[in-house]
Amino acid sequence: MDPATKVFVAHRNLLFTVAYEMLGSAADAEDVLQETWLRWAGVDLDTVRDQRAFLVRITTREALTRLRTLRRRKESYVGPWLPEPLLTAPDVAEDVELADSVSMAMMLVLETLAPIQRAVFVLREVFDLGYDEIADAVDKTPAAARQIAHRARTHVAARRPRGDFSPTEARNALDAFQQAVETGDMQRLLDILAPDVVLLTDGGGVAQAALAPVVGADQVTHVLGRLVAAASLRPIQVNGHPALVVRLDGEADSVLAVRIDDGLITGLYAVRNPEKLARIDLETAVSR
Incomplete structure (x- = not known):
């Protein structure tokens, strides 16, 4: 396995989960990963200081582009829209580790965020990325990313399920x-x-x-x-x-x-x- 492929495979589950939680669609998340791979395959690895952060940045930007398109499609969707259910049973090969807090109900709350807010919220609250890394992924300053995260947290807190259930x-x-x-x-x-x-x-x-x-x-x-x-x-x-x-x-x-x-x-x-x-x-x- 060549170095670029090895790095991509090592972070694939993380990248898929970032894309899925931003889009609510496993099919679209897979498409985003394909685009991420195509861009990653053309990168000179010697110029990349933090490979994980670089891959997250590519995935986030690709997901944001697709999310804006999906939002336009959802405006004409027939009836209620729900996220594509993602099987996470332990007996399924290539299982994806989703954050416990991102249930179907929580995914619907994320749908009420603007695209940039959703990206920042997912990267910060689900994956605990630093504001410098988030800012780089969404083309904002760290200070702006911090403000967006604060507004997104406030928005989600007012709409999220009242209590966690086991x-x-x-x-x-x-x-x-x-x-x-x-x-x-x-x-x-x-x-x-x-x-x-x-x-x-x-x-x-x-x-x-x-x-x-x-x-x-x-x-x-x-x-x-x-x-x-x-x-x-x-x-x-x-x-x-x-x-x-x-x-x-x-x-x-x-x-x-x-x-x-x-x-x-x-x-x-x-x-x-x-x-x-x-x-x-x-x-x-x-x-x-």
Whole structure:
């Protein structure tokens, strides 16, 4: 392996995670890595003082360019937009270590940031990069990067989930949800849903999905009952948190993630857009 390839491979997981957390799309993150590699392959390594920082800078700039394009596409997206779920189960080869704080709910909060704010927030709060390194990546002064980080933290703090929940809480809630659906015990499902629970379904205009948030335990129960009818449910882990993959006729039909506050499910995120499920379908195909 030549020196440039060896360095790139050593930092690939970090670079992928930076791109994914900025874009919310594994497919787009892979494209960013391809562009990063093409630029990196043409660099004279003897002129690079900090190879990791240099690669992060290339990746961040490529991701920012793509993020601005994606934001324009999202303006015409059909129905709610959700991030592409990323399988992070420990039995999956080439697993990506996502920060525990970046759940599906948190990724949606990041969507409310301006592109530069999102880049600075991810680099600082998730990867703990110094302001000099961040400034270099986003073409700002260190002082400006510090101010952007402060505004981004304030913005996120006002919108982030009210409290952290443990994987055990999420797993227990999803187990109860799965049993309620499989046994048809809708009362059991109602017992674990907060009265004001919100369900977001992302079909991308291709798969059937609600075009607006579904609010309230009764309404959510009704929609979920139809969503998983005649389907099989299997526990998986996405974005570092427990989730369920819903399979219909052997194919991945949906991925369902949750947000929990005070022991109750307050948010449900159902990704049904086939483009966003292709990676999950491929990575879990071996155990169908």
